[in-house]
Amino acid sequence: MSKKTYIFDAAAVTVRKVTKSVWTILWSVLRVFLVSLSLFIVLYLIISLVISTDTEKRLRRENRAYEKEFASIPEKQALLAEAIDIIEWKDAQVYEEVFHTKAPALDPVGSLEFLFGADTIPDTKIVTYTTKKADALLETASEVNAAFEKIYRTLGDRGFQMPPMSIPVKDVSYPQIGASTGTHFNPFYKTDVTHRGLDIIVPQGSAVYAPADGVVTEVVHSSKGDGNVLELKHSGGYSTRYLHLGEIVVSKGQSVRRGRKIATVGMSGNAYAPHLHYEVLSNGNYRDPVNFLFGEVAPKDYPNFLFMSINTSQSMD
Numbered sequence: 001m002s003k004k005t006y007i008f009d010a011a012a013v014t015v016r017k018v019t020k021s022v023w024t025i026l027w028s029v030l031r032v033f034l035v036s037l038s039l040f041i042v043l044y045l046i047i048s049l050v051i052s053t054d055t056e057k058r059l060r061r062e063n064r065a066y067e068k069e070f071a072s073i074p075e076k077q078a079l080l081a082e083a084i085d086i087i088e089w090k091d092a093q094v095y096e097e098v099f100h101t102k103a104p105a106l107d108p109v110g111s112l113e114f115l116f117g118a119d120t121i122p123d124t125k126i127v128t129y130t131t132k133k134a135d136a137l138l139e140t141a142s143e144v145n146a147a148f149e150k151i152y153r154t155l156g157d158r159g160f161q162m163p164p165m166s167i168p169v170k171d172v173s174y175p176q177i178g179a180s181t182g183t184h185f186n187p188f189y190k191t192d193v194t195h196r197g198l199d200i201i202v203p204q205g206s207a208v209y210a211p212a213d214g215v216v217t218e219v220v221h222s223s224k225g226d227g228n229v230l231e232l233k234h235s236g237g238y239s240t241r242y243l244h245l246g247e248i249v250v251s252k253g254q255s256v257r258r259g260r261k262i263a264t265v266g267m268s269g270n271a272y273a274p275h276l277h278y279e280v281l282s283n284g285n286y287r288d289p290v291n292f293l294f295g296e297v298a299p300k301d302y303p304n305f306l307f308m309s310i311n312t313s314q315s316m317d
Contacts, residue, residue: 161234161235161236161237161238162212162235162236163212163234163236163238163280163282163292164211164212164214164234164238164240164280164292165211165212165292165293165294165295165296166209166211166212166258166259166293166295166296167200167211167293167295167296167297168200168208168209168210168211168240168242168276168278169200169202169206169207169208169209169265169276170206170207170209172200172202173301174301174304174305174307174308175308176200176201176202177198177199177200177201177290177305177308177309177312178198178199178200178201178275178308178309178312178315178316179195179198179199179309179312179313179314179315179316180195180197180198180199180288180289180290180309180310180312181195181196181197181198181286181287181288181289182194182195183195184312184313184314184315185313185314185315186314186315186317187272187314187315187316188270188272188317193315195315196279196286197241197243197277197278197279197280197286197289198277198278198279198288198289198290198309199275199276199277199278199312199315199316199317200275200276200278201273201274201275201316202265202274202275202276203265203274204246204264204265204266204267204274205246205264205265205266206264206265206276207261207263207264207265208230208242208245208261208262208263208264208265208276209259209260209261209262210232210256210257210258210259210260210262211240211258211292211295212232212234212235212238212240212258213234213235213255213256213257213258214232214233214234214235214240214255214256215232215233215253215254215255215256216230216231216232216250216251216252216253216254216255216256216262217231217232217233217239217252218230218231218241218252219231219248219250219251219252221248222268222269223268223269224269224270225269225270226243226244226269226270226277226317227243227244227245227266227267227268227269227270227271228243228244228245228246228247228248228263228266228268228269229241229242229243229245230242230245230248230250230262230263232256232262237282237283238280238281238282239280239281239284240278240279240280240281241278241279241281242262242263242276242277242278242279243269243276243277243279243317244265244266244267244268244269244270244271244275244276244277244317245263245264245265245266245268245276246263246264246265246266246267246268247263247264247266248262248263249261249262249263249264250262250263269317270317271316271317272315272316272317273316275316275317277316277317280292288309290305290306290309293305
């Protein structure tokens with residue numbers, strides 16, 4: 001039973017019951033709600049500021065660790081930059097010592113440094129040069145088109161035999177390409193001599209694979225001169241030779257398929273460092289092996305392969 005409230009009315013000299021209006025009831029409810037909400041907010045602030053959860057404690061520890069780590073980052077960055085400079089200097093020294101040339105840039109044929117001085121060249125000379133260059137490019141394009149037509153005719157010939165067009169070692173990039181055919185400085189004789197193959201600089205023990213189907217026609221084991229030598233005869237009058245090998249895993253007279261492992265890279269004989277000396281012959285005549293790498297070299301990378309083979313002045317054997 002609800003409690004009833006009565007008041008004494010002195011004017012009427014009577015006792016009457018007190019009644020509450022709706023607004024009075026609503027205001028009482030609202031006042032209770034506001035007081036409760038205020039108490040809740042105060043309690044939440046006390047808990048959040050004084051009492052920490054396990055997650056908050058972990059995050060605070062991580063933030064403190066990150067603050068300490070961040071303070072040491074500039075010093076570590078400076079050390080890394082210094083280490084990179086030392087590595088670049090050593091790399092330049094190695095190239096100078098081994099190849100008698102500067103270390104290759106990231107993209108030796110992609111530099112645009114020649115454009116930096118363009119603002120000092122008279123416009124008339126630029127126009128004249130551009131016109132001559134455009135005419136030369138049109139002439140070159142015509143020659144390239146004629147060459148492609150010749151290639152298509154050759155490929156359509158029933159008697160055509162595809163030459164070995166693969167690199168005999170895997171995962172080769174252009175900085176690993178050394179001197180190719182021509183006259184190069186020999187590190188043993190200390191003079192320029194004729195170099196008949198392409199030096200591919202890979203770690204000792206790397207696998208050597210047949211670049212095309214063929215038959216083993218020569219196997220030589222020697223600690224002098226060309227060292228351990230292997231020769232494959234391919235169709236179409238082509239032959240490939242591999243010098244300064246480590247282990248030879250095929251025998252003379254054996255037929256091998258393209259991609260078959262035939263040997264490992266070594267430094268037998270007169271080898272300045274571990275590398276594969278790779279030779280390509282057509283009807284007994286030595287050819288530049290760089291011209292036979294299209295099977296595994298992307299068109300955008302081939303100019304760098306060609307650049308390295310031409311500009312490396314010292315051979316590795």
